[in-house]
Amino acid sequence: MKADLHIHTTASDGTMSPQEVVCCAREVGLSHIAITDHDTVNGLLALREMGELEKKGLIIIPGIEFSADLPGYEVHILGYNFDYSHPALRERLREITADRDKRARQMVDKMTELGYHVAFDRVIELAKGADSIGRPHIARALIEKGYFKNYHEVFQCLLDKGKPAYIPHYRMSPDEIIQLVERIGGVPVLAHPGLIGNDDIVNMLIQKGVQGLEVYHPKHDIGDTSRYLRLARQYHLLISGGSDFHGISGRYPENLGVFTVSAELAVNICYNKMNYFT
Numbered sequence: 001m002k003a004d005l006h007i008h009t010t011a012s013d014g015t016m017s018p019q020e021v022v023c024c025a026r027e028v029g030l031s032h033i034a035i036t037d038h039d040t041v042n043g044l045l046a047l048r049e050m051g052e053l054e055k056k057g058l059i060i061i062p063g064i065e066f067s068a069d070l071p072g073y074e075v076h077i078l079g080y081n082f083d084y085s086h087p088a089l090r091e092r093l094r095e096i097t098a099d100r101d102k103r104a105r106q107m108v109d110k111m112t113e114l115g116y117h118v119a120f121d122r123v124i125e126l127a128k129g130a131d132s133i134g135r136p137h138i139a140r141a142l143i144e145k146g147y148f149k150n151y152h153e154v155f156q157c158l159l160d161k162g163k164p165a166y167i168p169h170y171r172m173s174p175d176e177i178i179q180l181v182e183r184i185g186g187v188p189v190l191a192h193p194g195l196i197g198n199d200d201i202v203n204m205l206i207q208k209g210v211q212g213l214e215v216y217h218p219k220h221d222i223g224d225t226s227r228y229l230r231l232a233r234q235y236h237l238l239i240s241g242g243s244d245f246h247g248i249s250g251r252y253p254e255n256l257g258v259f260t261v262s263a264e265l266a267v268n269i270c271y272n273k274m275n276y277f278t
């Protein structure tokens with residue numbers, strides 16, 4: 001049995017809707033998936049509304065991906081198997097997504113100053129109802145207008161950290177993310193530790209209380225995977241993994257079911273804490 005514990009949908013910067021993701025996951029024979037959108041649980045709410053969470057054959061684990069405030073580093077923390085209706089979570093997410101909206105408007109204004117004319121309304125249209133607006137949505141509008149050929153070019157020229165149109169979005173501290181995820185009954189897991197580029201930070205986050213490491217990730221090489229597997233075993237942490245699927249052409253993996261992990265990892269995460277499947 002295969003699982004994928006890191007999937008983005010149109011609720012944030014993925015291109016497939018939550019329902020399309022679920023449909024596709026069934027088609028490719030996954031037994032467990034986690035929807036882990038950036039700063040939103042709207043995908044999970046939509047699936048609950050459609051009755052998808054109770055259907056047999058595919059277990060959908062509630063998830064989320066937060067970006068932590070740690071100057072100089074890009075640190076992402078995943079939350080799994082939590083009460084996604086919890087008022088404390090909903091309140092915090094409202095603040096963060098409102099800030100993302102404001103920041104996207106500011107980035108579009110910067111683009112205009114730089115001579116790239118995209119309409120904020122078009123960015124929102126292309127975001128297909130996303131609750132959490134991110135840089136990839138702005139990139140889509142720039143590509144559509146013919147300014148750039150692909151995401152890579154847009155980020156390299158304008159949107160990567162340090163480039164002229166980059167503006168950071170509001171982030172919680174690692175402590176606050178860990179506390180919030182635990183408060184709502186979930187498990188905090190450090191996402192793609194290899195992308196942080198500094199294992200002292202990884203060790204610091206383990207000391208702060210992340211309960212798992214995303215050992216398996218498409219951007220980890222064999223060295224990263226074996227190092228984080230060792231670290232997870234040393235500190236008795238949960239081992240996680242997933243494809244970080246966005247459904248974007250040119251970004252590996254382009255399809256679900258291509259990068260998977262053993263379903264045993266999903267089961268371990270689910271039974272570590274109370275279940276909140278529905």
Ligand code: AMP
Pocket residue numbers: 013038133134135136151152155156160169246
């Ligand atoms: P944001 O959360 O708005 O800052 O945007 C971050 C998202 O942009 C990431 O989750 C990726 O999906 C995407 N991203 C970041 N850097 C790049 C890049 N160099 N090329 C393509 N996509 C990127």
Ligand code: ZN
Pocket residue numbers: 008013038246
């Ligand atoms: Zn993303």
Ligand code: FE
Pocket residue numbers: 065076191192
């Ligand atoms: Fe990430």
Ligand code: FE
Pocket residue numbers: 006008065244
């Ligand atoms: Fe991600």
